[in-house]
Amino acid sequence: xxxxxxxxxxxxxxxxxxxxxxxxxxxxxxxxxxxxxxxxxxxxxxxxxxxxxxxxxxxxxxxxxxxxxxxxxx
Numbered sequence: 001x002x003x004x005x006x007x008x009x010x011x012x013x014x015x016x017x018x019x020x021x022x023x024x025x026x027x028x029x030x031x032x033x034x035x036x037x038x039x040x041x042x043x044x045x046x047x048x049x050x051x052x053x054x055x056x057x058x059x060x061x062x063x064x065x066x067x068x069x070x071x072x073x074x
């Protein structure tokens with residue numbers, strides 16, 4: 001166990017390090033949002049392309065029919 005001044009210095013250093021890391025923003029979330037263009041109208045699950053959306057419909061919503069790809073393009 002660290003005592004006295006060393007303990008206080010270690011706590012201050014840890015706080016500075018945590019504050020420095022807190023401010024960063026990840027670019028991964030933005031890339032994911034751009035990549036997921038197709039949204040299932042039934043359950044709102046997102047897919048990167050129409051092929052994956054069609055597979056999703058076949059597996060998760062077998063009674064429903066998958067809407068045509070032209071309805072998803074803006």
